[in-house]
Amino acid sequence: MLTIPARRVPRRELPPFLLRKRVSLKLDTTFFVGAYTKVFLKLRGLTLDDLEFRIPDGPKAGVVSFCRDADFDPENPDVMLCIGYEPGTYLFQVVDTSTNIVMAEQKFTVTTDWSDEQAGPSLSFTGISESFVSAPAWGGGPAGPQNVNVLPATGTRRLAILLIDTADGRYSADVPTLDGIRTRWMDETINGVSVGGNLVSARQYYREVSYGNFDLSADIFGPVSLPNNWNTYFDTTAGKVGWPLTALGQAAITAGDSVINYNNYDTIIFVSEQATGSMNAWPYGWGGTFTTAEGNKSLALISMPREWGAGFRADRSVRATVIHELGHNLGLGDQYKPDAGRNVGNWDPMNTEDNLPHFSLAHRMMLGWVQPGWLKTYNFANGGTPVSETITLHPIEAGAPPTGRQSGIEVRLADGWNYYVEYRAGQSTHVGDRNLDTNNAVLVTDVDSSPGDAPISRPIILRVPNDSDGDGSVLVNGLDYRETDTTDPTFPTDFKMSTSGINGTKADVRVEYGVNSRPDPAIRPWPASPDRQWQSPDIEVQNARNLADPANWFNVPWAGNPNTVIARVKNNGNLAAPNVRVEFYVKNFNVGGAPETPLTADMQTIPAGGTVSFQTTWNPPGNGHYCLIVRIPGYFLPGPPPVIEMSVFNNQAQSNYDRFISASASPASREITFVEVGNPYDKPTRVFVRPGQSNPLYRTYVEHTSLTLEPGETRKVKVMFEYDHTNLFKTPVSLGKTSSYDTTDRRQDPRVNPDLLIKKFRSVPNRVGLAAFIDDPNETPPHAVELLSGAQVEVVTGRKTRFDYFYLDGRIGGRVVEDTVSRQPTGVSRGKVLLIFRNDDEPDKPQVVYEEAKLDWDGRFVAKVTEKAENIRFQTVQGYYVPALDFGDAYSAILERR
Template sequence: MGQQRPPTTLIAMLVIPSRRPTRPELPLFRKRVSIDMGHSFFVGAYTKVFFKLRGYTLEDLEFRLPDGPQAGVVSLCRDANFDPQRPDVMLCFGYRPGTYVFQVVDRATNVVVAEKKFELTTDWADEKTGPSLSVVGVVTGGESAPAWGGGPAGPDPQNLNVFPQTGTRRIAIILVDTSSQRFPTDTPTLDTIRQRWMDEIINGVAVGGQTRSSRRFFQEVSYNNFDISAQIFGPYQLSGNFDSYFTAVTRNGNTLWSPNTNYYQACITAADSDVNFSNFDTVLCVSQNTATQDAWPYASIGTRTYTTAEGSRNLGVISIPVGWGTTFETTRAVHETFAHELGHNLGLSDQYTPDVPGRNPIQWDNMHSEDGLAHFSLAHRMMLGWVPAGWLKTYNFALGGSPVNETISLSAIQAGTPPAGRMGGVEVRVADGWNYYVEYRNRQATHASDQELPTNNAVLVTDVDSSPDDAPISRPRILRVANDPDGDGSVLTNGLNYRAVDVSDPTFPTDFRLSVSGIDGTKADVKVEYGVNSRPDPSIRPWPASPTRQWQSPDIEVRNTRNAADPAWFNVPWAGNPNTVVARVKNNGNLAAPNVRVLFSVKNYNVGGAPETPLGEMTQTIPALGTVEFTTTWNPPGNGHYCIIVRIDTFAFVAPDGTLVTEMSPHNNLAQSNYDRFISAEGSPATRQITFVEVGNPYSEATRVFIRPGQSNPLYRTYLGATSLRLEPGETRQVEVMYEYDNSNVFRTPMSLGQYGWITPEKRENEGLARRALKLFGAKPNRVDLAAFIEDPRDPELHTAYRFSGAEAEIVTGRRTKFDYFYKDGAQIGGRVVLDNRRPTGVNGGRVLLIYRNTDDPKNPLTVYDEVRLDWDGRFVVKATKKGLSIRPESLQAYYLPTPGFGDCYSEVIRFEQ
């Protein structure tokens, strides 16, 4: 016998509105509320406040912060750790340091029945684990590694608009000091300091008869597509000493002082009363040195999330000491160094490390050396969106085809739009994601930058690998091509050539040759020669799959019964159920690739460095220019969130003539995708979802990892348990991440609404905008991304954290549901899905998946599904089908697959008697 259907009278009882049980009312003087929370907290962080209640329930109480958003806000959402015997609320801290009070109020009498003082500060002593952070509002996400634009068969160049930068970048220059050494207080001296920094960055300074500034550099290198502006503020006094905000780091026998975890937030908070950070994109913190300590320049790649009076704000940050270029590191000027550091904010990495002897770009690219205001090389200009596709001549030798013998006339890339009959550069596709770029560089008389080229009036050939950075990074993204057999190298003048011989091609010799002639100060003629290529190239594309799937590969897909039934769950693993992992592998070569071996593995939901577990492998042949799906099965355990990794085993085979044929590129053999989707169910109270991301250190030395959250919907809140970690070699740690839906955010918290503006709750005129936000965002999912950045401990001039990895999640909301009942009576199966509240009413849409399981083999249980539709009141009654009984099931469970506006839920499990 299976489990019996509940009697009809019981069903009737379940739809009767429930009544709250009565309890004896204690006299007011005998009621008690005890508050359990800490005393000192970092601005923008969060903590749970626990209570011991006597004579009250949590619903009898209200929680207040009399000082408003600057102190914080209270969230009443509950998560899986909620304990009715020790109830809690979440306190999300505000943006202004000070001492505040948290109050508990009796709702019935409006009397404060308990209160606790706490302090907000920017002091943080724990460099092993950075402070937590709660995020509200629209906070733009972080980009993953450069995407491969164009396509292996298309005419479009790759690496276009990877980090597009147009318009004006707004810089807030903040002068800050510490108790170890204060800025001068007399007005003339301070005015001189302020004027110097505005001149270096914006107005210009005289250098060798020219007027140079960071602003002029960006105008020139971007062809006036990008500009910067700046305002200067301060000085502001930080309360701690120099060692409270900077740590000594030894590199090659030299001591560098690097910003601590709290430094940038401390600077932003110190200036917050004067600066509206919604009006700025980058914050430059100019620090005062001590007699023996100077902070080495440091910048973030991209932006990080900070707490301000305007809400959670993504800002690029830069630190440079006030004495830079005068009393400290006098060989480099502020305008040179700031141009390099702002390049990091725009998304570019250093190109001088790791060192590849004879191949790093040196003064051909500002991201290697800022001396003399070197321009960015061609690939970097393309990534920033300043070189359009029409300026470029493209060759795709990865596809083979007919031999090429053609001469291209290049104009100087610094000169802007090429005149008729000339091009701005050449892209040579070696393989998908791996290209050579050819550019002609010649000093421009009207320019102040790029005047100290290693060789003027010459053609530069670079080797660009745009696959994602994978720490430990083995090479910079941009290198000069390796020296060729005749020693002409990567910098070509009249009569020189670059020649590469492909000895692994079955049609050997297949030569690639660039010959340079006709350089006359206005142009350079480049002759391109290449034979027919006939090698295979099995490849898989890395992330991003799309702007809304930054941390997923377009070539990896997870399929299961749930996402087959409902596209809303596309590419989302179904924990506790069978999944099929699909990898689409393309052979970009025009020779078949026999016996390609693809390896699948899985690791915990992570932002880099987590250990892997093998899932399976598959071997198939891929025809020339063909795409083949490789698959493996996967049954993830429940309550987990994961990352799938797909690797193409290094590919080679022996041709009939005995030639060892290798693939064209080893750089396109790895892809991965992070997966997470949650429903933050509405109810009274609403639910908070909890997960963890894993972070690991792949280096043989200790290092720091920074994690930055972003989200797309202001009606949600994202919690991050630690914004930075210091990890020992090989160490792996987990960071808590939580999500909740709370549409009262727009009425209580300063926040960005993205393109729609900013909410400041103190101003009544914003109420209309807040109500509009409820309509604009109410039905939209929240897309959260977590971008991680890691410091390379091998970097000889540690001054940035490199893009490491990332994860994403989609969070939707819906009314909380449950199975009112679920039964099996002989061949009949029935149940009802209702709203999970005090008056259960049936849901009015959605479907139920009946899950039949046979667990004879616990490592590979057999599972069969039947799909059932609900009636208008959430009920269903069906007969067990032959399909469901085909595996001699041991258990039966129902899963509610919701329509928009409802949360999902599982029934109890019914065991079969065998």
């Protein structure tokens, strides 16, 4: 739609009726790309409905949101300015709609400069921006191998290599020199460097280690120039030299916006020129949601120095470091820390990448490259009959095993805790596994795949501990690994794996184990499902609202009302577990590091193989959003001898809860919550808040995208959500990794119809993921962020409602209507009303009774005071509208009993 530019008219020439009207505005002058700010207005003789807010330069400068939040003050009204993607100086205008005359205007500047390392810039974003996915701990579950395909990596990972420089360290302008730099980086990453007669590259490595399931592509761009000196974007303090500062990610993305279409890439590798004084970046991997000309994009980032593997750290190679950092992009963590004395070392590139070892078996399973049918599984956690069996292993490097062989063995110790056995024999045609510590050997690893908050107590993958005869975790012909379980009532219970027949093409592994008889009370951590990433499948919250409407309110706490927390605990052992104690805790809605408050505990007996529901009551205050933790203290049966549970790795779970309705009205509502971020380390460090969302019709706001926190410090970050389908007509909107839609130019893609998008997504909840990543302050400098924790918010929209009236006069009645400006509001005929009767004589233990009332065709309802309500001697009654699809909820006034 064509907008006629507003007219600037000197005040003395204004029409007489406008002379009595004034607009003044309060707006800061400088903003970071993608940030947001409220513009506060003082109006005389005008209302917001009389005005239009314009940014003549369009979405590259910013867009305006008219949604209103709980902080909106009619006496001091505001609109939200969402900053755009291109640095520059722009104009914000307030225009009288009746005359198209500018009533007030102010310039503002968009920049990628940011100097506050204590608190990063804000971010508002629209579109579909992929959230971080937490890997399920249990993989295939009890019936099959665990850890299978929990971080699927298939297809082609698209890399953009972006050469960046700074004001005090520009790239050479010499064309042959630049061509040489581009060639070296493309060769190391994609085309190959000749090593021992083979062309070696990160691409070749990933092709072979994934058996052809995963590939890399890359294009190289630049150089592009950042406007400031090197120390604006990289740390120069001792121990952190080359560490990227807060501004680097968005600044480099913005610098590359003119040459890169970010729809076409998943990972951006920043290759920076060294600064004056030979200052170089240090390799570092992270990611987030960034503001681009294609919309807000979820991108993985890697920062590396141009001289890596040449003039700077000539002992390292670009290809090996890219392999390791891409492992982080795929969701894998470092395996070299903390030092447990049995880290995997040169058996996995997430520990030591220099010699290009292949990923170990558990990592290949997680990435979806080793298939369940390739594995032999033993579930000793559930007892059974004694085992004495020989398995023939095929080299893990060689892909699918032939008939009669397996690629690996999984030994289940407890849910989420397994031993893995693989045969490693480097192949002459490969670029990886050519420098193993011991080639042609069987590797036995100990894998705890349960998620752990930072600081983690152990890496996911370790070598098994040295056994009684010193054979260790790397076995050649004639060696074995053995354990004796002295805590089992059927002691001794021996577990032994012995190797023979290793000949370069196969290895024979004999597995021997006795019957296990121990209890194992267990609860599963997150995720419950792809749609419930940060909730446990074994924790459920019940209350009157979600029992009345389970389809829309399942597992959603009801603040200000009694809730029952249920934890379903399974005894995975084949020995009964009497007097299991389950403890419940609550903490503020958080992404890691928040303090806990205990609720009451529950104690019950769990039969062997059985599942029992433990529960507690919880009355959350009406102004909070929460996280629930369920913990089983280390369990044992008293002796003699005492019988210790099989695993303590499955004794804790937690769930974050938050759900909002962004009510559509004129204007729509903007909902507010706070997410708590904490630092669990004993040193100051930086935490990133990485957001994402699933629905392009919503906008999400995050107050700070990073924070530097003192030891043990926690801070709250404001997060806001709004439904506003008009975003589709204001600004480029990302529809995911591979596409975006610029509805400001509807000719751009005639196949896309915004009305179809609105119809498709309006009734679909927006799932906002908030993952926190933290720098390990004990690593100098940190080279990748670590997952701290996460939370998810579900946001839906519906027409705003209200109680037109509500009365208590012998009977209880009222009417629910749409909240519109109409003098004759429309009654709401769908949904139901919950009547809440309360007696607060004992504030710590309020008595509450709920009764349902049905709505008639015009939103009216009438109900009797029930016997249950009379029995508690209710003092007050309130109505709550449980909304039907496409409506928002509403509370009535609280009426006192006369």
